[in-house]
Every structure is written in C-alpha cells, then in structure tokens.
Amino acid sequence: MSMTDPIADFLTRIRNAMRADRLIADIPHSSFKVEIARVLKEQGYIDGYSIEPAPVGQLIRIELRFTEDRRPVITGIERVSRPGRRTYVNHDDIPKVLGGMGTAIISTSSGVMTGHEARKAGVGGEVVAHVW
Numbered sequence: 001m002s003m004t005d006p007i008a009d010f011l012t013r014i015r016n017a018m019r020a021d022r023l024i025a026d027i028p029h030s031s032f033k034v035e036i037a038r039v040l041k042e043q044g045y046i047d048g049y050s051i052e053p054a055p056v057g058q059l060i061r062i063e064l065r066f067t068e069d070r071r072p073v074i075t076g077i078e079r080v081s082r083p084g085r086r087t088y089v090n091h092d093d094i095p096k097v098l099g100g101m102g103t104a105i106i107s108t109s110s111g112v113m114t115g116h117e118a119r120k121a122g123v124g125g126e127v128v129a130h131v132w
Contacts (some may be wrong), residue, residue, distance in 0.1 A: 004083055006030060006033070007033070007079060007128060009028075011079055011129055013025050014027075014046075014064070014074065018064055018072035018074060021070070023063065024064065025062045025064060028057070029054070029059050029060050032112070034051065035112035036128065036129070037062055039113065043103050043131070045073055045131055046063060046064055046065050046074075047065045076130070076131070076132045078129060079128075080104075080127040080128065081126045089106075089125070090124035091118060091123055092124075094115040094119050094124065094127075097131070105130075106128065107125050110123055112128070
C-alpha cells in the first residue's frame with residue numbers, strides 16, 4: 001500500500017482509535033505530524049503525545065482524551081488540504097470551524113498553528129485539517 005497522504009493517514013488513525021475506544025493511537029513519525037500533535041495537545045483535544053522508538057524509525061504515541069462518560073473529546077477530524085487539491089488561505093480568510101467551536105490547523109511560514117493563532121499573527125498558509 002503506497003501512502004500518498006501521510007497526514008490523512010494520521011487523522012484516520014486518530015479517528016479509528018477513538019471509534020474503537022482505544023486510549024492510544026500509534027502513528028509513524030514525522031516532524032510535521034509532531035507539530036499537529038502539539039497543536040491538538042495545546043487545544044485540549046488529546047491528553048498528550050510522545051515519540052517512541054519503533055522497529056523502523058520512530059512513532060508518535062498519541063494519548064487520546066475522553067470525557068468523564070467515556071465519549072471522545074474529538075467529535076470530528078477531517079483533512080482539508082489534500083495532495084491533489086491544496087487549500088491555501090490568507091489571514092483574512094482563515095475559516096472558523098463550527099462557528100469558532102472547532103479548530104482549524106494551519107501550516108504557515110511561522111510553523112503549524114491554529115486558525116486563531118494564525119489570524120492573530122496575521123499569517124495565512126495551508127489549511128491542513130479541521131478538528132471539533
């Protein structure tokens with residue numbers, strides 16, 4: 001199986017782990033994925049992440065977060081910009097996810113950040129994903 005979109009794979013592994021009531025999702029390592037994990041942690045969508053050795057290279061171990069009644073904190077996570085169709089925005093056009101209830105993850109020239117942070121910093125970039 002060739003991986004054309006490792007970020008979509010990253011999001012899908014998180015989505016699948018939550019649906020299966022798993023506490024941890026293991027994902028092949030890349031520094032870009034670590035940046036996305038950092039944003040998810042800062043925004044309170046996950047409990048934490050660590051970089052672990054794997055049989056080949058490294059992997060990112062994501063600790064998923066659930067509410068007290070065992071519902072996943074992330075109710076939706078979707079890829080926006082895809083290899084076949086990249087989505088770029090300038091800072092004026094950064095989307096609000098669910099009227100501001102969700103988070104847009106943007107890859108900017110100043111690093112990966114939330115749509116809110118990018119708006120504040122006045123930078124646009126590639127809309128990687130929406131999380132809510």
